[in-house]
Amino acid sequence: xxxxxxxxxxxxxxxxxxxxxxxxxxxxxxxxxxxxxxxxxxxxxxxxxxxxxxxxxxxxxxxxxxxxxxxxxxxxxxxxxxxxxxxxxxxxxxxxxxxxxxxxxxxxxxxxxxxxxxxxxxxxxxxxxxxxxxxx
Amino acid sequence: xxxxxxxxxxxxxxxxxxxxxxxxxxxxxxxxxxxxxxxxxxxxxxxxxxxxxxxxxxxxxxxxxxxxxxxxxxxxxxxxxxxxxxxxxxxxxxxxxxxxxxxxxxxxxxxxxxxxxxxxxxxxxxxxxxxxxxxxxxxxxxxxxxxxxxxxxxxxxxxxxxxxxxxxxxxxx
Numbered sequence: 415x416x417x418x419x420x421x422x423x424x425x426x427x428x429x430x431x432x433x434x435x436x437x438x439x440x441x442x443x444x445x446x447x448x449x450x451x452x453x454x455x456x457x458x459x460x461x462x463x464x465x466x467x468x469x470x471x472x473x474x475x476x477x478x479x480x481x482x483x484x485x486x487x488x489x490x491x492x493x494x495x496x497x498x499x500x501x502x503x504x505x506x507x508x509x510x511x512x513x514x515x516x517x518x519x520x521x522x523x524x525x526x527x528x529x530x531x532x533x534x535x536x537x538x539x540x541x542x543x544x545x546x547x548x549x550x
Numbered sequence: 551x552x553x554x555x556x557x558x559x560x561x562x563x564x565x566x567x568x569x570x571x572x573x574x575x576x577x578x579x580x581x582x583x584x585x586x587x588x589x590x591x592x593x594x595x596x597x598x599x600x601x602x603x604x605x606x607x608x609x610x611x612x613x614x615x616x617x618x619x620x621x622x623x624x625x626x627x628x629x630x631x632x633x634x635x636x637x638x639x640x641x642x643x644x645x646x647x648x649x650x651x652x653x654x655x656x657x658x659x660x661x662x663x664x665x666x667x668x669x670x671x672x673x674x675x676x677x678x679x680x681x682x683x684x685x686x687x688x689x690x691x692x693x694x695x696x697x698x699x700x701x702x703x704x705x706x707x708x709x710x711x712x713x714x715x716x717x718x719x720x721x722x723x
Contacts, residue, residue, distance in 0.1 A: 417675065419676045420677045465663065468691060512673075
């Protein structure tokens with residue numbers, strides 16, 4: 415199966431300063447990915463075996479910790495991708511396949527991750543994503 | 551002018567591939583450093599070419615120790631040079647940024663593991679960008695171990711990438 419043709423990628427992290435069950439952790443504003451500048455056509459979540467530290471020197475979540483995280487992506491004000499499991503987007507556990515989206519014009523600052531299970535998550539760790547996008 | 555996307559390119563049918571190396575040598579900076587950018591060299595074959603695929607090869611370490619990967623999946627055109635070791639165990643520490651001819655990073659901090667062919671179900675990353683090699687770099691966000699034999703004067707530690715590309719043809723108008 416052919417993979418998508420990637421036009422642009424960007425590594426984005428969401429830091430977990432504290433780990434609380436049920437807590438939402440929003441994405442920070444990013445000028446490169448600001449709404450309505452980009453169309454998201456694919457996404458990949460990262461675990462520690464893929465990237466050991468984030469650009470801000472935080473540890474990346476482990477596979478066992480990531481099992482307790484879900485992702486919500488907003489398009490404008492609507493949560494169009496609601497609570498997709500973090501590991502569903504992880505290529506190392508999905509035969510290398512990138513999860514593709516139908517060119518969603520995402521609103522990053524209204525998108526967030528949610529911790530459902532704090533087991534094996536440590537305060538200070540980061541969740542990291544590769545955004546595959548086209549410029550609008 | 552809008553670029554026309556190349557759809558359904560089968561990378562296995564791309565005739566042009568080139569393996570290039572990024573040198574991480576202690577002599578340049580004194581010590582291996584986090585956040586430091588290690589740049590690719592300019593490459594006359596790849597500059598301006600349309601890159602349609604990219605892979606990170608872990609390469610051999612002294613011609614052996616391929617771990618779980620069979621010979622042939624990684625390759626080493628240089629041969630068994632004892633002076634060279636490749637990023638392998640440390641690859642999760644590194645990211646790569648690839649820059650196009652418009653000076654824009656179209657791959658921004660992509661983990662090497664995501665480009666590692668053997669790590670991703672044999673699915674190489676596909677792309678469609680004209681590259682500017684000397685602006686591309688790898689960068690580590692975690693501590694990594696330089697080979698113990700590094701003395702600061704010789705090239706020792708390298709990252710090995712293979713680019714699949716359609717060559718740039720300069721037209722006379």
